[in-house]
Amino acid sequence: MDTHRVLIADDHEDFRKGLAALLAATPSVEVVGSAADGAMAVALALDLQPDVVLMDLHMPRVNGIDATAQIVASSPHIGILVLTMMEDEESVFAAVRAGARGFLLKGARRAEITRAVQAVGAGEVIFGPGIADRVMAYFSGVRSRPVADAFPDLTERERVVLGLIAEGRENGEIARQLGLSVKTVRNHASNIFTKLQVAHRAQAIVKAREAGLG
Missing domain, CATH: 3.40.50.2300 (Response regulator)
Known part of the structure; x- marks a missing residue:
């Protein structure tokens, strides 16, 4: 160890x-x-x-x-x-x-x-x-703006990937569901984190769920 x-x-x-x-x-x-x-x-x-x-x-x-x-x-x-x-x-x-x-x-x-x-x-x-x-x-009680208005800098595909991340899905599972390679999903996730200005997955999940995703 x-x-x-x-x-x-x-x-x-x-x-x-x-x-x-x-x-x-x-x-x-x-x-x-x-x-x-x-x-x-x-x-x-x-x-x-x-x-x-x-x-x-x-x-x-x-x-x-x-x-x-x-x-x-x-x-x-x-x-x-x-x-x-x-x-x-x-x-x-x-x-x-x-x-x-x-x-x-x-x-x-x-x-x-x-x-x-x-x-x-x-x-x-x-x-x-x-x-x-x-x-x-906390998440179950969140009431926020409409999802469609959240994260305008994200592409539609990135918004879908973020929604799946917010549901707690791992990259491999997301790749299988969307018919993408794990590398492509990883690239989408990296772009999402950059656009959301977050350091890691947990921060992205917080932002996404507060916006109504997931």
């Missing part, structure tokens, strides 16, 4: 130390640094280039949302895993829009945290228990 290098960003020293000790006991995780505020998190992330940043949202100087956005903009390969007490939908989606790939609540068990670190480090997107339910409840 690959070892994931982790940076911890939280303004509570005792929590940072406890989390570092917890992760240090996990063979597949190496804690490479810790930050007491968002500005320090950005600086250390860019310097240390960890695989994953465990990011609190409420921090001094620069908050976790802005810190996430700055890190992802400069180093999109770094996975941001939010670990916070804030469980409202606005915080979840603000974090995803900023580029976070995962969202866990403080109090999560060690197994949940280490599994999430490994998932985010491998490029996956993960929401902790309870958060996924809130995400689906």
